[in-house]
Amino acid sequence: MAPPLEHGEHISGTTRRSLLAGVAALGALGAAGCSRVATASTKGGGELLDRLRAAGVVRLGIAGEIPFGYIDKNGDLTGEAPELARVIFKRLGVDKVQPVPTEFGSLIPGLNSQQFDVVAAGMYVTPERCEQVIFADPDYQMLDSFIVRKGNPKGLHNYKDVVDKKAKFATGTGYAEIGYAVEAGYKESNILIVPDQVAGLNAVEAGRVDVFAGTALTTREVVKKSAKAEATKAFTPTVGGKPHVDGGAFAFRRTETNLRDAFNAELRKLKKSGELFRVLKPFGFTQAEMTDLTAKELCGG
DSSP states (O other), rough: OOOSSOOOOOTOOOOOOOOSOHHOOOOHHHHHHHHOOOOOOOTTOOOHHHHHHHHHHEEEOOBBBTTTTOOOOSOOOSSSSHHHHHHHHEEETOOEEEEEEOGGGHHHHHTTTTSEEEEEEEEEEEHHTTTEEEEESSEEEHHHEEEEEEEEETOOOOOHHHHHTTTOOEETTTTTTHHHHHHTOOOGGOEEEESHHHHHHHHHTTTSOEEEEEEHHHHHHTTTSSSSSOOOOOOOOOOOOEEEOOEEEEEOOTTOHHHHHHHHHHHHHHHTHHHHHHHHGGGGGGGGEEEEEEEEHHOOO
């Protein structure tokens, strides 16, 4: 909920994630979409946008994570990032999007090795990733939340509570929440790492852990049908002693600034008109997740 840890990634980075749906469909699509894109541009901000317009299709790197980018039970590509990509790329003159499924940790290497054109997986913007790719401005921001047993018997509302109350703590593979917990004083070797938020919910319901940490969006969605667990109120984790808000965005190869800039121009129009929220709302996003954060801010410059 985000690189190449963000989840496993560099621990101070973020999340995600995991293959939560459509595994068979993902495999089939992966086989169909594994050929490489045309050689990347190397000068003048890149020519990829022109090539995409000529081809009429853009290949999206996704990581099979609900609600960010995944194949649904009908075998169709969906999620907040693919749906937003459909809107923006159509405005840019590219009518079709094609998924290229991979593991989250393979998204940046896959992008840079030209296996697809853009990362459309709700990837958090972190300084570490900004050294490898360029990001559009975030299309959403995200706070953290916990999955706890009904009634929150241990009173866990932030990472300091987890440490102070010696709670059994879990989070997802490569999640940024690993770093947030460690920064609060939790011993990394004591963290139970599970594949995703569904496994986290199961661990809490079974009593194997007291708390699972994830994004506010993913935790509140996954507990909706649970009779044993609930999500805590969203909170801001601390990084370097300061409150930290994550933002998720599309990623591009560093040579393709023309495409990134054109994408950003359309994204700004969608934010101003309110259409961005209408695109993201069906996937559980609220007005609280809308943001004016920029990639420059989150890259640390």
